[in-house]
Amino acid sequence: MACDLTPQYRPAFHYTPAANWMNDPNGLVFHQGRYHLFYQYHPDGPTWGPMHWGHATSTDLLHWQEHPVALAPDALGMIFSGSAVVDHDNRSGLGAEGVAPLVAMFTHHRPADAQAGVASLEQQSLAVSLDDGRTWVKFEGNPVLPNPGLKDFRDPKLCWLAARQRWLAVVACGDCMRFYSSPDLKSWALESQFTHDLGSDGVWECGDLFPLHDAAGATWWVLLVSVTLGGPNGGSSTLYFIGDFDGHRFTPLDTQIRWLDFGPDNYAGVTWSGVDERALFIGWMSNWLYAASVPTSPWRSAMTMPRELQLRMSEDGPRVASVPARELLSLQGPATLALREVSLPLPLDLDAGLRAAVGVFVLRLEIDALRSFSLSLGSPGGDELLIGYDRDRTAWFIDRRRAGRVDFHPQFAGCHSAPRLATAPQSDLQLYVDATSVELFADDGLTAMTCLFFPREPFASMTLSSTDGLKLGALAVHPLGAGRGS
Template identity: 55%
Template sequence: MKQPNFIFLFAVLIISACGTLEQATQSLYNDTHRPQFHFSPKVNWMNDPNGMVYLNGTYHLFFQYYPDSTIWGPMHWGHASSKDLVHWNEQAIALYPDSLGWIFSGSAVYDKDNTSGLGKNGKMPLVALFTHHNSKLEKEGRKDYQYQSIAYSLDEGQTWTKYEGNPVLKNPGIVDFRDPKVRWNEDVRKWIMTLATKDRITFYSSPDLKNWSKASEFGEKVGAHGGVWECPDLFPMSLNGKTMWVLLVSINPGGPNKGSATQYFVGDFDGKTFKPYSTETKWVDWGTDND
């Protein structure tokens, strides 16, 4: 009779521990000052969302994360997933800093045709494209301390492998060379990277996510220039059967009410060059710091 009693007691302890863990998790989620609609990690610092991508019924959110403190520090890519964009499950950290630098902002794509050659055994890769920020080179006073690298996942974002040929896009000597936003352009059959390069946007193209060529620049004397251009995006929208391209450019500082803000341009993009219909400065938001 002693063995059954022991098993029963062990089971009770397990159930109690699970209940306590669930209660603790729920209590943490319901912190007084924790957002209830927007995602937040269980603990410590987060900022820019990165690499939002949808695959096989699951939305993936990556984000700038410093797991060791409540203040900004060496950036990682945190990871969360959701089935409905409302309820989120925090996952293991996706990308850690390495010898090339900290993991700054970027984007992620599903390479369904395996253009990168990183897929294996019939599994197509998720590919993360991000800025490596080398703080050591920055402290030495060099300008080329930011460059673009990639990592890939063959298990739908659960584990990641950094590409051994990183960086895939070296810095030509520009301070603030960052935040790659990448999408496939069917018209030219290439990947297009929209990159923030100090006071303008530079477009690059690639057939395989690993080899990049400069296509064009936009914005040197267009739009608001009260701060550094950053975190761009380029995407098509249709109106009355016509496809137009929207270019988003964040700026920090220099918004209409000080602080950071996001400006936008509407125009045509042929896979190489962006031509705006108007050079008038237009704002997505008019509040302070994207409010």
């Protein structure tokens, strides 16, 4: 294995490949006690290149084992994003005696060849594994869903429609999502398409469709759409529509654009198949604006931490909240700092809690009266990451402008903000901090933000300040043990 040239930036509990470039999560499927994470991977370099599917597995979503590349380019092109399912009843006929096949559906992307005057071509293909994902064989009848004349036609996300006894594939088509159905994963029929003017030139990518239940037990269908441009804080980002799906057509409740995560660094995320009781999600923790320039070596990019998506009723209707997957609790050590009933006219020094947690920790605030405040993570050399709440703008924020290395790309530095979507005077905040990332979950996950940073030296001080009368019911810092371990 290549040795780390930037070991200080290797995350402790986020998945990274040992070396080389990674983007979208692909083929998320839970099978026989193991979570599979495939991903867009360029095994020959630290920037995007001919796409393969890399592969890792985990039994707990935290400790990942990296495996050999699962799918490599062939005569039909590169292997772009897609999904995987267990075909329990062998409806595809691709299984073997007593073995339900794992079936992956992915995009074959043939790049344009300007000299030959040939445009790019995207079409959907299958691959099958009969040994629990270890080895994959591409289906000889590929492509199973040829291109219908669209420039963008990719990232098929499969789900099983029990009511119709059909598979459904959501396919991203430039400025819309198309829904295709199939009895056997091999022959596909167009059901419908959904579009909405997002007001930007962003390309629709990596769709996902799944049901969530509200507290009253009603079912809502959520359509995830990742867009290459126009995110709330610039660049690529993931939004969702909420509505109804009748097995053929998605009908949104309204056309409001709701962002799944307001931070700049959560893209192309989708949910696991084979996990029925919860919508388990992971995203690519980067942004197409600067992903190829982030100063890590010999790997580039990490996944977000695993999250559960839940439906909540807010003042302005249903919302998808993001909460840390419960597995994260198993990484949590005893509190290195725990305070109760704190009122904050003065800066509060939290250094002890930070030092004992060696920079990888979760900080939780139970807030009795939410006011403007700012949490500063600082290094002796003057790098400073600020995270907080601005009452005048009713917005959470993460300011990485002075948090260390920002020089590698002109669009990396920024003070990113997210609206508060709750109105109660009380609030709660969880910050999961790893070597180069913070993931913020506020108001029980109604607002989520994911943000990378690259400090020049480890943060050694942590201070909470508010001149506005913030009142805390409780504050706790817990170290998070290493997870990644491949």
